[in-house]
Amino acid sequence: xxxxxxxxxxxxxxxxxxDHTAIPPGSRxxxxxxxxxxxxxxxxxxxRLAQLFIGLALYGFSLALMVRAALGVNPWSVLxxxxxxxxxxxxxxxxxxxxxxxxxxxxxxxxxxxxxxVANIVVLACSSDLGLLLVPHHLGLPARIALLxxxxxxxxxxxxxxxxxxxxxxxxxxLMTGAAAATGRSIRLVRTLMEITVLAVGWLLGGSVxxxxxxxxxxxxxxxxxxxxxxxxxEPGPRRLRPGPVPK
Numbered sequence: 173x174x175x176x177x178x179x180x181x182x183x184x185x186x187x188x189x190x191d192h193t194a195i196p197p198g199s200r201x202x203x204x205x206x207x208x209x210x211x212x213x214x215x216x217x218x219x220r221l222a223q224l225f226i227g228l229a230l231y232g233f234s235l236a237l238m239v240r241a242a243l244g245v246n247p248w249s250v251l252x253x254x255x256x257x258x259x260x261x262x263x264x265x266x267x268x269x270x271x272x273x274x275x276x277x278x279x280x281x282x283x284x285x286x287x288x289x290v291a292n293i294v295v296l297a298c299s300s301d302l303g304l305l306l307v308p309h310h311l312g313l314p315a316r317i318a319l320l321x322x323x324x325x326x327x328x329x330x331x332x333x334x335x336x337x338x339x340x341x342x343x344x345x346x347l348m349t350g351a352a353a354a355t356g357r358s359i360r361l362v363r364t365l366m367e368i369t370v371l372a373v374g375w376l377l378g379g380s381v382x383x384x385x386x387x388x389x390x391x392x393x394x395x396x397x398x399x400x401x402x403x404x405x406x407e408p409g410p411r412r413l414r415p416g417p418v419p420k
Contacts, residue, residue: 208404211338213287220337220405224288227334227403228295230326232264235296236303237323239263241316244382246327246392247371248344254377264301268293274343281350288339289346296342320384327388328395335396336403
């Protein structure tokens with residue numbers, strides 16, 4: 173029963189199966205979506221590691237853009253901001269601490285972290301704090317709107333880049349899939365409950381909720397979906413053997 177639930181959760185999380193079959197010319201059938209399941213670290217590591225780190229760095233920087241826009245941030249950033257108001261820790265440090273705490277919740281769910289999981293915690297913390305240092309405070313409204321729109325766009329792009337490298341889920345995504353498998357609930361329901369809970373706690377702690385929060389919720393999914401086929405790593409298909417001489 174648990175295996176069936178896990179399989180169903182994976183199917184909901186992935187964009188498609190690993191099907192490298194060519195589409196015949198003139199066919200109306202669209203090509204299969206890119207696979208997003210985990211690929212071993214040893215397969216084309218230089219190409220995929222560069223993609224992973226670039227994607228994670230862009231993701232952290234996009235969070236900084238939305239924070240400096242001061243028009244509302246995504247649910248987890250609302251929580252980071254709320255905790256930042258009550259501690260001496262930086263935005264990025266809080267994201268890393270919460271990432272580690274979320275990993276502890278993986279233990280009863282029998283989830284195992286991967287290289288991508290650890291990189292997610294470290295790179296996001298560093299890149300978001302660096303972005304907050306580089307992007308100025310107290311900008312005018314037009315500049316803040318531009319930061320918000322750019323932040324949402326870069327965020328959706330960055331998710332496609334680092335998820336497409338296929339090094340495994342980040343702490344929060346792993347919690348989502350693990351909880352869905354353990355409870356038998358859908359990925360959509362579990363993710364929604366997580367986001368609402370995080371958003372509510374962050375708002376009560378003083379995190380910023382606004383138009384940017386709503387825009388993020390509506391736009392980041394379609395943006396990621398748009399960019400994903402460009403960046404999802406596809407494993408090499410089986411080589412075709414050339415016909416040799418027919419033995420006599």
